[in-house]
Amino acid sequence: MIYLDYAATSPILPEAKKAMLDVLDNFPGNASALHTPGHRAHEIIETARADIARLIGAQPHEIIFTSGGSESNNTVTNIFAGQSVAVSAIEHASVLESARARCNCIEIPVNKYGEIKDSFFESIKRNSYENSAASEPCNDRCERASSRKNLSLISIMLANNELGTIQDIKHLAKLAHQYGALFHTDATQALGKIPINVKDLDVDYTTISAHKIGGPVGIGALYVKDGTPFTPLIIGGHQEHGKRAGTYATANIAGFGAAAKYAYKHNTPKLYAEKIAPLRDELASRILKEIPFSNINGSLSKRFSSRTLAPPAVAGALRFARARKRECPLEKHLDNLPNILNVSFEAAEGESIQLYLDAKADIAISTGSACAAGDGKPSHVIMATTNDAEVAHSSIRFSLGLDTTKQDIDEVMKILPDIINNLQQISTIKMKGAK
Amino acid sequence: MTTKQESQDWVYSAKVKEHFLNPRNFLMGDESKFTHDTEGIVGNPICGDQMKMFLKIKDDKITDIKWKTYGCASAIASTSALSQLAKGKTLDEALKITAKDIDDYLGNLPKHKFHCSVLGHEALEAAIKNYRDQKDH
Numbered sequence: 001m002i003y004l005d006y007a008a009t010s011p012i013l014p015e016a017k018k019a020m021l022d023v024l025d026n027f028p029g030n031a032s033a034l035h036t037p038g039h040r041a042h043e044i045i046e047t048a049r050a051d052i053a054r055l056i057g058a059q060p061h062e063i064i065f066t067s068g069g070s071e072s073n074n075t076v077t078n079i080f081a082g083q084s085v086a087v088s089a090i091e092h093a094s095v096l097e098s099a100r101a102r103c104n105c106i107e108i109p110v111n112k113y114g115e116i117k118d119s120f121f122e123s124i125k126r127n128s129y130e131n132s133a134a135s136e137p138c139n140d141r142c143e144r145a146s147s148r149k150n151l152s153l154i155s156i157m158l159a160n161n162e163l164g165t166i167q168d169i170k171h172l173a174k175l176a177h178q179y180g181a182l183f184h185t186d187a188t189q190a191l192g193k194i195p196i197n198v199k200d201l202d203v204d205y206t207t208i209s210a211h212k213i214g215g216p217v218g219i220g221a222l223y224v225k226d227g228t229p230f231t232p233l234i235i236g237g238h239q240e241h242g243k244r245a246g247t248y249a250t251a252n253i254a255g256f257g258a259a260a261k262y263a264y265k266h267n268t269p270k271l272y273a274e275k276i277a278p279l280r281d282e283l284a285s286r287i288l289k290e291i292p293f294s295n296i297n298g299s300l301s302k303r304f305s306s307r308t309l310a311p312p313a314v315a316g317a318l319r320f321a322r323a324r325k326r327e328c329p330l331e332k333h334l335d336n337l338p339n340i341l342n343v344s345f346e347a348a349e350g351e352s353i354q355l356y357l358d359a360k361a362d363i364a365i366s367t368g369s370a371c372a373a374g375d376g377k378p379s380h381v382i383m384a385t386t387n388d389a390e391v392a393h394s395s396i397r398f399s400l401g402l403d404t405t406k407q408d409i410d411e412v413m414k415i416l417p418d419i420i421n422n423l424q425q426i427s428t429i430k431m432k433g434a435k
Numbered sequence: 436m437t438t439k440q441e442s443q444d445w446v447y448s449a450k451v452k453e454h455f456l457n458p459r460n461f462l463m464g465d466e467s468k469f470t471h472d473t474e475g476i477v478g479n480p481i482c483g484d485q486m487k488m489f490l491k492i493k494d495d496k497i498t499d500i501k502w503k504t505y506g507c508a509s510a511i512a513s514t515s516a517l518s519q520l521a522k523g524k525t526l527d528e529a530l531k532i533t534a535k536d537i538d539d540y541l542g543n544l545p546k547h548k549f550h551c552s553v554l555g556h557e558a559l560e561a562a563i564k565n566y567r568d569q570k571d572h
Contacts, residue, residue: 349483351507352455359445359456378483389481425463427505428476428485 002363002408007161007189007340007399013214019258020216023251031248032239041250048257055260056206057197058223064240065253068220069188069209070094075222075233076155076184076205077102083152089384090114090160095186113299114165114385116156121175124151151181159190162381162397163298164340169201182228188212192263193272193337204228215259219252268402276400277338283398283409284341291417293346293431297382297395299336344395346431348423353396356419363412366397447509448542454512459519462489462501469501475561478554484510486558492566496525509548516540517555526563532556
C-alpha cells in the first residue's frame with residue numbers, strides 16, 4: 001500500500017509504540033494514587049507533559065491532556081459559551097460547529113488561498129469601538145456584525161488540514177489582543193511539520209493532537225497560557241489541577257510524549273522541509289504538467305502559475321518551467337505545510353478518484369467531497385476559498401509523511417493521469433476550454 | 436501494481452466494486468459519437484452527482500443504451516447497473532425499473548448512497564419522457 005493520507009492519521013512511531021507497551025506491560029497504577037505504582041504512572045505522565053511542552057515552547061504546567069484535538073477545541077469554545085467569538089470559515093468542524101452551537105459565532109472569511117485578511121480586524125475595530133450598525137451581510141448561522149462588540153475570542157487554525165495553508169498567527173494574535181480578544185489556534189496539523197513556539201506566537205490557547213505526529217489516537221492536549229481564563233469541559237475530578245476530570249490515560253500519554261520527543265529530537269520540521277516538501281512539489285508539478293484540467297488549491301497554488309487555456313502540452317511545459325525556477329525547498333516565508341497537496345480535476349469527482357486509486361493501485365488518499373463524507377455537502381474549506389461546489393466535489397488531498405518516497409510519487413503518476421482521463425471522458429461535465 | 440483481491444475489505448459490495456471498475460455501456464468522450472433517439476439528464480454537479488442517459492429506440496424497445504456520469508463510485512456503479520437492467524426492455528418495462536431494483540442488483544448500496552441509484556432511474560425516465568414528447572409533436 002502507498003499511504004498518502006498522513007493528515008488524516010499517521011502510523012504509530014516505533015518509539016511511541018514501545019513507550020505504550022512499557023506502560024501496558026508494567027501496570028502503572030492510577031496516577032492519582034499515592035502508592036508506588038500510582039507514583040510511577042505520575043512520573044510517566046509528567047515526563048510526557050514536559051516533552052510535549054518543550055516541542056511547542058510551553059511550560060509543562062500549561063499543558064492539559066485531553067482525549068484529542070476535538071476535545072481540546074470543544075474545551076476552548078466552551079470557555080466562551082454565550083459570548084461573542086470569531087472563528088475562521090475554514091476551521092475544523094470541532095471549532096466551527098462547537099462555536100456555532102455555544103457562542104455568538106462570527107465567521108471570518110478567507111481569500112482564495114485560505115488566508116485571513118487584516119480587513120476583518122479593521123471591521124471589528126469599527127464595530128466594537130464605534131458600535132456602528134451592521135454593514136455586512138451575514139449568513140443564517142452567524143450573528144450580525146454588531147455583535148462583534150465585546151468579542152471575547154478569536155480562533156484561527158495555524159495550518160489548514162485540507163489545504164495546508166498556514167496563517168500568520170503571530171500577526172493575527174497581536175491584532176486580536178489589540179482588539180481585546182483572546183486568541184486560540186488549532187495547531188493539530190502544523191505540529192511536527194513546521195516550528196511552533198506558543199510564546200513567540202503569543203497565543204492564549206493552542207490545540208494539538210498525538211496521532212498526527214506518530215502518537216496514538218485518543219490523546220491530545222490543550223496549551224493554556226498561564227493566567228488565561230479557563231472553565232473545564234469535563235467536571236468531576238481533581239485531575240489536571242481541576243481543568244480536566246477523568247482517570248489519566250497513562251499509556252496514551254506515554255505514546256504522545258514519545259512522539260513529541262521524537263519530533264523534537266529529530267527536528268521533524270527540518271526533515272519535512274528538506275525531504276518531503278520537494279516530493280510534494282514534484283507531485284504538484286507533475287500533476288499540472290501531465291494531467292489536463294488540473295488545479296492546485298490553497299496557498300500552494302501561488303507557487304505555480306495559474307492554468308491557462310492553452311493546449312495542455314504547451315501550458316504544461318510552461319508551468320513546469322516556471323515551477324522549476326522556483327525550486328527552493330526552504331522559503332523565507334512559509335505559507336503552506338510541506339506535506340499537503342490539495343488538487344482538483346475538472347469534471348472528475350473526488351470520491352471516484354479516491355476509490356479508483358484504492359482499488360486499482362492500493363494508493364490511499366483523501367477527499368473532502370460530499371459523497372465520501374456522506375453528508376451531501378461539499379467541503380466547507382474549498383467552498384470558503386472558491387465558492388465553487390464543482391471544484392469542491394472534484395478535489396482530492398494528498399498528505400505525505402516522513403516515510404514517503406519518490407517511488408511513491410512515481411507510482412501515483414503511473415496511474416493517476418489515466419484515472420482522471422477516464423473520469424473526464426465519461427463525465428457529464430465539459431471541461432472548461434475543452435472543444 | 437496489484438488489485439485488491441478481498442472484496443469484503445472494500446467499502447462497497449463486490450458487485451458495486453465490479454461495476455465501478457468495469458462499468459458497462461458508458462459513453463466515452465464526444466456525445467455525438469453515439470447516434471441516439473433520445474436523452475435525459477438529471478442531477479447537478481453542484482450537488483455532486485449528475486447522470487445522462489442516451490437511448491436508441493426501435494419499435495418502442497431500448498435497443499441500445501449509453502450513459503455519462505459525474506459522481507461518486509456508487510453513482511457510476513448504479514448507472515452502469517441501470518443500463519444493464521434497461522437494455523432490451525420496452526419503454527413501459529424500463530419505466531417500471533425502480534431504485535430498489537438497482538439496489539438489489541448491486542447487492543445493496545449504503546443508505547447514504549441510495550440517492551445515487553434513484554438519480555439514474557430518473558435520468559432514464561427523463562429520456563423516455565423526452566422521446567414520447569418528441570413523438571407527440
